[in-house]
Amino acid sequence: MKLTARDAPGYFARPDADKTGLLIYGGDAMRVALRRQQVVKALVGPQGEEEMRFTRIAGADLRKDPAMLADAVKAVGFFPGPRVVLVEEVNETLADKIIPAVEDWAPGDAQVIVTAGSLKATSKLRKFFESHRNAYAVGIYDDPPSRGEIEGMLKDGGLQNLSDEAMRDLVALAQTLDPGDFRQTVEKLALYKLGDPVPVTGADIEACAPASTEAAIDDVLNVVAEAQPSEIGPVMARLQAQGVQGVALCIGAMRHFRTLYAVASHPGGPGEGIGRLRPPVFGPRRDRILRQAQGWGAAKLQDALTLLTDTDLQLRSAGRTAPDMALVERTLIRLAMMAGRR
The missing domain is CATH 3.40.50.300 (P-loop containing nucleotide triphosphate hydrolases)
Structure with a gap:
């Protein structure tokens, strides 16, 4: 059967x-x-x-x-x-x-x-x-676990004190991780909250979720999107020491600003746009992206994407003479200054 x-x-x-x-x-x-x-x-x-x-x-x-x-x-x-x-x-x-x-x-x-x-x-x-x-x-197909299945995992782990917001974040996380990583995250969360009567929050979930390989790149992109040009140099030095390439950083920046543009330009407003993102975002990162998108606005984000596209073309040009990271750093500084202009 x-x-x-x-x-x-x-x-x-x-x-x-x-x-x-x-x-x-x-x-x-x-x-x-x-x-x-x-x-x-x-x-x-x-x-x-x-x-x-x-x-x-x-x-x-x-x-x-x-x-x-x-x-x-x-x-x-x-x-x-x-x-x-x-x-x-x-x-x-x-x-x-x-x-x-x-x-x-x-x-x-x-x-x-x-x-x-x-x-x-x-x-x-x-x-x-x-x-x-x-x-x-x-x-068995590649569908993420349903809300009912997630609730079953939480019950097995002894986690029943969750707010609606934390449950929403877990459902979003389940769509981005493979099932093995997600189950391990739930088990880690259960240990993290062992004996803690305070309800599970989005920050708790973020602390237990697998660290993204793009976490270091996200640091510099948040600095740029939040108009902090003076902070770019130290973060860039750390990225270079970790072996991050200029092309990878440019691609990450384009992805980040496309996300912001999708949120800012949604017909129903940024609040509805953040909920339509695929893959979804959750926890403190969700709030941060929403703030950034609202601060930039759709028109300025279009200009930012144009600048990043030009930089990407320069990086791939055979005739360029400047080092990759120098080109990208200059672009990020310009973006950060653009973010600070009203």
Whole structure:
């Protein structure tokens, strides 16, 4: 049977121990692994592996010994409770080794969980699980976790004291991180707030979110956008010491000012424009971008983008003589002075 995208999260949280098995497939190995981990834990509990009620079989091992799966499914455990046999990293070539063991399944046998990469609709393995009367197949796609799934992660981590603003920021963060990084961020946030009765804030989330590789570039761009030309030199020196290239800094500046322009020029106003950004921004950075966009205005931001485009063309010109960072620094100083003019 097929599990729909709407029903899958609920089943992963509360799987049926009497089912024959479950096929989880998808192109993102991390997303598949997280779902597999969730459903196995829900079936056998945290002590399942210690109580020998959980058996893991690699696809490569099954290829060498096709009887492994059938033997593991029929094996009788020493401890009471549901048993699970996981066959991971499977592809279509193993269908003929998995299907007979699942067809021979009987009540009391271990449930078979199979994980695979992308499978076509014509896949023999996928069609078998989708047509099985007592088994499920579900495709995992690159969709960010829903609000309900995020709330489940927070509950598991013991985080229930969140404001609406903090929840909004977490939903926004989930759309920018891969699922593994997001889950680790939630776990880090739970530790960060352990024993703290104060509700979670956007600043807490920002402190626990993975550090962006563009964080250092953001520092100088904020200095520029907030009209602080005297601060540009020291920040630029630090960026140069870190090996940041002029072209990368120019690209980052163009991206930042395009974001500001998108917010400032939105027909519904900057307040609505900030909410329409993709990927979304959250926490203190959201407030900062909104302030910058409102301070610049759409007309001045157009001039800033023109100046940055000219600089980018100079950087890529074969006839230039000035060093890259010198060209970019001059442009940033001009932008900062432009920001200070009313």
